[in-house]
Amino acid sequence: MAKTLHDDGRASRFSYELTQMLVRLVVPLIARLRTGGLENVPRTGPVILAMNHIHWTDIPLAAARVPRVTHYMAKIELFQKPVFGGFIRFLGAFSVRRGEGDREAIRTAEQLLANGEVVVIFPEGHRSESGALIPAHSGAGYIALRTGVPVVAVGIQGTKRVFTGLRYGPFRPTVTIRYSAPFTVGSGGKLSREGVAAATDEIMHQIAALLPPAQRGPYGGEPAPAVPAPEVAS
Numbered sequence: 001m002a003k004t005l006h007d008d009g010r011a012s013r014f015s016y017e018l019t020q021m022l023v024r025l026v027v028p029l030i031a032r033l034r035t036g037g038l039e040n041v042p043r044t045g046p047v048i049l050a051m052n053h054i055h056w057t058d059i060p061l062a063a064a065r066v067p068r069v070t071h072y073m074a075k076i077e078l079f080q081k082p083v084f085g086g087f088i089r090f091l092g093a094f095s096v097r098r099g100e101g102d103r104e105a106i107r108t109a110e111q112l113l114a115n116g117e118v119v120v121i122f123p124e125g126h127r128s129e130s131g132a133l134i135p136a137h138s139g140a141g142y143i144a145l146r147t148g149v150p151v152v153a154v155g156i157q158g159t160k161r162v163f164t165g166l167r168y169g170p171f172r173p174t175v176t177i178r179y180s181a182p183f184t185v186g187s188g189g190k191l192s193r194e195g196v197a198a199a200t201d202e203i204m205h206q207i208a209a210l211l212p213p214a215q216r217g218p219y220g221g222e223p224a225p226a227v228p229a230p231e232v233a234s
Contacts, residue, residue, distance in 0.1 A: 016069050016091050023060045031057075031162055031172050035065055037179035041152055043067065046113040047182065050140050050203045051154035052211065053122040054131045057162045062120070062154055062177055071112050072120045073105060073139075096139075106143060113149050123203055131160055133208055133217035141200030145191060150182035151203060155210025178210040 027033050041047065049070065051062055063070045069092055076095040078088060094112075096105035109119050121143070123136035144151050154177065161173035183206065185199035201219070208219035 013069060019091060020064065023064050027061065027064055029168060029172065031061065031158070032174040033061060033064065034174060034176045035179070036176070037181070038065055040179045040181050041066055041068070041118075042150060042182060044116065046116050046147070046149040047118050048113070048140065048144055048149060048151045049118060049120045049154050049179075050123055050144075050151055050207060051120065052133055052156060052207050052215075053124055053127045054156065055127065055159035055162065057159045057175075058156050059120075061159060061175055062156055066118070068118050070118045070120050071109075073109060073122070075126070106139065109143050110147055113143075113147050119143075123200065123207075128217075131157075132215045133204065133211070133219050135218055136200050136204050138196050138200050140203055141185065141196045141198075142191065144185045144203065145196055145199040148184060150184055151206070152182050153180035153203060153206035153210060154178070155180075155207050157211060157215060180206050180210060 041049070049062070049066075051058065059072060072088070072093040073096045074088060074093045076097050078093075079095045094105065094108045096102045109121070112119050121140045123140040124134050125137045125139075128134050140151075156175070156177045158173055158175040161167060162175065164173075167173050183202075185202050204219045208216040213220055
């Protein structure tokens with residue numbers, strides 16, 4: 001299956017900022033959004049945001065308060081939807097074939113990072129039905145190790161309750177998003193299977209440290225660093 005044209009993460013800044021503004025207007029109606037450590041996201045330069053994934057609303061909510069264009073690595077099936085696919089591509093998303101070593105997606109991510117952009121990756125590869133972390137694929141660790149750019153772990157919880165029942169307005173659920181301090185897993189250069197696995201595990205443990213113990217899954221065995229504070233609510 002061929003990639004689509006212009007699947008390179010390029011975004012229309014005007015469209016992105018307009019969409020982000022609309023998301024910020026809608027969020028208070030559907031969720032009490034609490035964020036911690038947002039100041040840890042670098043305001044300039046390349047950075048990988050590595051986050052857990054439990055609901056489709058993770059994507060707009062995690063980027064709602066980040067003051068930069070965020071480029072999502074998204075499953076290729078989304079780009080095959082006639083209208084939606086074009087929309088997310090316009091906002092800077094780029095496709096990846098899940099379950100494969102998609103070298104083109106990796107090259108796109110690396111090029112965006114070389115250009116000083118923000119790339120968002122879900123290391124687990126797909127949504128967790130239980131809400132707890134599941135074993136990660138190696139892509140995030142590979143890209144982080146190969147490029148040597150800073151990684152900010154993102155832990156999100158509460159989105160599975162968004163758009164369920166009559167949870168709107170005063171009854172809206174609380175969504176909490178925490179951003180870790182930036183860290184690196186390597187400085188680029190020669191890679192090894194063991195090194196990539198170690199980098200992936202480090203990223204996942206950093207994400208786990210931002211989540212409650214019940215959501216840490218197989219990554220709950222390491223001591224957790226301090227949770228970013230204070231939280232900002234809406």
